[in-house]
Amino acid sequence: MKENAPRRDEQGAGRSRLGRSAGALVLGSVAMLALSFASVPLYRAFCAATGFGGTTQVAKAAPAKPGERRLGVRFDANVARDLPWRFEPETSRVVARTGETTTVYYKVVNLSDRETIGVAAYNVSPDQAGAYFNKLACFCFSEQKLGPHETAEWPVVFFLDPALESDETMSRVEEVTLSYTFFPGKGAPKAASAEGTKPRS
Numbered sequence: 157m158k159e160n161a162p163r164r165d166e167q168g169a170g171r172s173r174l175g176r177s178a179g180a181l182v183l184g185s186v187a188m189l190a191l192s193f194a195s196v197p198l199y200r201a202f203c204a205a206t207g208f209g210g211t212t213q214v215a216k217a218a219p220a221k222p223g224e225r226r227l228g229v230r231f232d233a234n235v236a237r238d239l240p241w242r243f244e245p246e247t248s249r250v251v252a253r254t255g256e257t258t259t260v261y262y263k264v265v266n267l268s269d270r271e272t273i274g275v276a277a278y279n280v281s282p283d284q285a286g287a288y289f290n291k292l293a294c295f296c297f298s299e300q301k302l303g304p305h306e307t308a309e310w311p312v313v314f315f316l317d318p319a320l321e322s323d324e325t326m327s328r329v330e331e332v333t334l335s336y337t338f339f340p341g342k343g344a345p346k347a348a349s350a351e352g353t354k355p356r357s
Contacts, residue, residue: 213290213317223254223318228331231260236339240268241302243338246309254318257292261309262336266302273341275299278334285332288320299341 229252231245242265252258266272276296280286295310302308312334320326 213287216292218257218290218292218315219255219318221318222256223316223321225316225318225321226251226253227316227329228252229258229316230331230333231262232333232335233262234335234337235274236337239274239338239340240272241266241274241338243336252314252316254316254321257313257315259311259313261311262295263307263309264300264302264338265307266305269304271301271303273299273301274338275341276336276338278336281333281335282329284323284325285320285329288317288323288326289332289334290315290317296336300338301341 228249230249231247233243233245235241235243244263246261246263250258250260275298278294278296280289291312291314293311293313295312300308300310314334316332
């Protein structure tokens with residue numbers, strides 16, 4: 157009987173350790189869940205600062221001296237199903253020299269009989285190119301409003317940072333794609349009723 161006693165103690169200690177481990181796992185999971193909600197703004201800031209996930213950069217001026225490489229830049233345009241817009245680039249592709257400013261235009265048409273608001277999500281592929289794709293001006297920084305059947309042309313002014321020339325992950329990249337998708341804005345008004353006021357044009 158005495159020989160069995162230590163075994164029961166060991167079993168009890170094992171169950172105790174398992175209980176503590178399970179409790180730690182539960183607490184860790186709860187903490188990670190809470191952190192995931194709290195860290196969304198930090199994650200967005202991280203993406204904007206590093207280009208992670210193809211997030212583009214914002215710049216105030218192009219470099220004083222251009223680089224040596226030339227890369228193709230393609231332009232992609234998409235619209236969410238519940239936003240009645242036609243949205244497309246006026247040119248599908250350009251060749252850009254690093255450090256030089258390039259301007260392209262996107263054309264958009266509101267196909268509906270009411271005022272609509274859209275906001276653009278955007279990224280660059282391949283992902284590592286986001287850290288070197290710098291925008292000087294873009295329609296994607298705020299909600300865009302269009303009157304009934306209104307047409308607009310919106311510019312995108314950008315440059316490719318010459319620093320990409322020393323990045324091994326960019327050495328075999330010959331072309332990048334800038335992609336936009338427009339979604340309905342939160343402030344989009346509902347269709348006017350028969351007794352309501354007519355939307356502004």
